[in-house]
Amino acid sequence: MSSDLATADSPVLAVARRAREAAAALAPLPRGVKDAALRAVADALVARAAEITAANAEDVERARAAGTAESVIDRLTLTEERIAAIAADVRDVAGLPDPVGEVVRGYTLPNGLDVRQVRVPLGVVGIIYEARPNVTVDAAALCLKSGNAVLLRGSASAYRSNTALVAVLRDAVAAAGLPADAVQLVPGESRDSVRELMRARGLVDVLIPRGGASLIRTVVEGSTVPVIETGTGNCHVYVDAEADLAMAVGILLNSKAQRVSVCNAAETLLVHQDVADAFLPLALAALAEAGVTVHGDDAVLKAAEGTAATVLPATDEDWEAEYLSYDIAAAVVPSLDAAVAHIRRWTSGHTEAIVTTSQAAARRFTRLVDSTTVAVNASTRFTDGGEFGFGAEIGISTQKLHARGPMGLPELTSTKYIVTGDGHVRGEATPTVGAGADAR
Amino acid sequence: MSSDLATADSPVLAVARRAREAAAALAPLPRGVKDAALRAVADALVARAAEITAANAEDVERARAAGTAESVIDRLTLTEERIAAIAADVRDVAGLPDPVGEVVRGYTLPNGLDVRQVRVPLGVVGIIYEARPNVTVDAAALCLKSGNAVLLRGSASAYRSNTALVAVLRDAVAAAGLPADAVQLVPGESRDSVRELMRARGLVDVLIPRGGASLIRTVVEGSTVPVIETGTGNCHVYVDAEADLAMAVGILLNSKAQRVSVCNAAETLLVHQDVADAFLPLALAALAEAGVTVHGDDAVLKAAEGTAATVLPATDEDWEAEYLSYDIAAAVVPSLDAAVAHIRRWTSGHTEAIVTTSQAAARRFTRLVDSTTVAVNASTRFTDGGEFGFGAEIGISTQKLHARGPMGLPELTSTKYIVTGDGHVRGEATPTVGAGADAR
Structure with a gap:
């Protein structure tokens, strides 16, 4: 982490730093703990549905006053029934296999060293999205399941709904013994907060913009944080x-x-x-x-x-x-x-x-x-995570790096190598073809 | 590809466009054709060693006149013996398995659709590196083997050496029936050419900066092309x-x-x-x-x-x-x-x-x-591709996205899904958990 970012003062960087701390605590948690938290989230969404629909009603009222199209208002609207469906989705995520800990490759070298490449969480995932408040819960559930802290930046038009949803999520997550900061809303309704998020390299591991082509282009072109480009389909x-x-x-x-x-x-x-x-x-x-x-x-x-x-x-x-x-x-x-x-x-x-x-x-x-x-x-x-049998989808990547096509839980992970020996030290350089002679 | 980039005029964008065309021709080539081209490259390097060392001598002379440290001059210097060793490395790359075409996942869905996730080349890979001219050949060989076109941007101090090496590579590649533009040097010795490369999103699929911390930071912070951060090791x-x-x-x-x-x-x-x-x-x-x-x-x-x-x-x-x-x-x-x-x-x-x-x-x-x-x-x-048994290494990624740790040939690929049916059409949306409801 660059020391500039560690000390710079801004509300967005502050939440990103807390997310980073939370991510360190989440990463080693076993599946059972994460699944229990997800089930607690589902219960809390149903139990506090009235609070959520009340906040949502304010967003809907403002959208209507602003002359928003009915199709957009429909996507923005939360009812008790829709909240129950969102909660059921969270339970489904709890039922999916945990990608973290999967040994992607494992073998023993001629010198006896054991090499294991193991899936680990990405760390801090930032999601920038448009009006639909269900994305808030879906994205948080997928990130939690894969051991990642999530920073949610929804549209200003859903700010009250998202604030209410995230309050419920944080309470439930904390009650289950996980850090509340595993789920955070990015503060601020203006575009400035998006720009700050895009510059938080070292604190945020990946940004996934989900929405219209202009939003995606803005993030892709202005971000120093690595971005996964999603969605445009001709x-x-x-x-x-x-x-x-x-x-x-x-x-x-x-x-x-x-x-x-x-x-x-x-x-x-x-x-x-x-x-x-x-x-x-x-x-x-x-x-x-x-x-x-x-x-x-x-x-x-x-x-x-x-x-x-x-x-x-x-x-x-x-x-x-x-x-x-x-x-x-x-x-x-x-x-x-x-x-x-x-x-x-x-x-x-x-x-x-x-x-x-x-x-x-x-x-x-x-x-x-x-x-x-x-x-x-x-x-x-x-072409869809559900149709492909992934059981969940955080988006469809149209770029070639990291993930391509529908992204499920494994695409929300990275890997690390674990090398185990008995006091192994290196002798003369093994001949290595390639440009990596820096490490020889 | 954005239409701006397709028509914008600049020497760097022109080579990037030619690389893109070459990449399309390279992607479907079977291993045998690529390996034959690599062996032709190795032969040509040895046959034309005198031409290469003559160009290198000019770089060395200038470096010495500029008071460059002897350790740097040593890394810059090419001898017939070193060229023979570089050629041997190219032959070793020809001997490695081809990652392209590997079926990463394959299964049949309940509705009978066959899904195959298959490795494909990334497309156009840009390498930005410092003085060592051997990187020019190593990187080109690894990119060719993995079906990628490569754009090489070495340091100004090795420009004559790199120009001579790339001329040999292009002739050999073309004689083997592959597009010469699969291997190109980025024109210009100034930093402007690096900056243009960094803005060529849509033409270049990934940039890999290899060198000191300041070079890497510059590329990471200024690039709209996806970057793989390599190398710093505390x-x-x-x-x-x-x-x-x-x-x-x-x-x-x-x-x-x-x-x-x-x-x-x-x-x-x-x-x-x-x-x-x-x-x-x-x-x-x-x-x-x-x-x-x-x-x-x-x-x-x-x-x-x-x-x-x-x-x-x-x-x-x-x-x-x-x-x-x-x-x-x-x-x-x-x-x-x-x-x-x-x-x-x-x-x-x-x-x-x-x-x-x-x-x-x-x-x-x-x-x-x-x-x-x-x-x-x-x-x-x-921690090294050779030690890990990869047989080749393009660098060591210290970021979490796409590749982490030593990068071998598979890390120079992406994947695509091939879905095969018998006239399959989609009915009502399958319940899909997650934020990807855009695709439902």
């Missing part, structure tokens, strides 16, 4: 020259329209020219029926002539768009490689699907496409 | 109340003095008060004989009275110092927990050793100490 469905067209329609519809506001929904359709004449009429009819507006290239516009489909001419903005709405961009491509090139040029790197009956095409597409998830004959909507 | 040796004192002297001496200029050398000795009277005379005599100056607390100063040992009073600067010299800080502590607290306060998080005969003490120390490596009854000097 996902593609490619229908290959050899494809079961009925299957392709099903996958397209599910990827686009089963739920449009989510990061793993499809935003672009690419169709191989050999099946365009057969497939586009089916696809356009199905999309029209689902209420989806198509933003097409010339070939798609032509196919739509005289049909009921709404097709507008696509621009580069459409190829890049994450619509999160009943819209899809669509183009006809001359080859699988052209589809791959289009994807590489425009994707946010989240999820791309191919529909094909050809083993060679599936193999080439999965090898050449470089996104968190490549789906073969399956909807893009499966 | 390593501790703790001698427990229950310890074999002869073993403790051996481990102390080896940790401190087997080689002092390396990041895994010990910089602080902590002694439990119960063995201080018995151990300190042995330790001080051994350190004195090895020519090590001790910076001690009051108890150590007192123990040194009337002995041949050189002991100076320690200040906070000593507890924090990475000496990389024949110096060690030393303190007596009242308990194992006090040793842990001292370490947590001052360590750079590299490697800490305990010498103990107590199973309980070993267990507590390994659980509470949070550094890349904890050694029990073994020298701190074992």
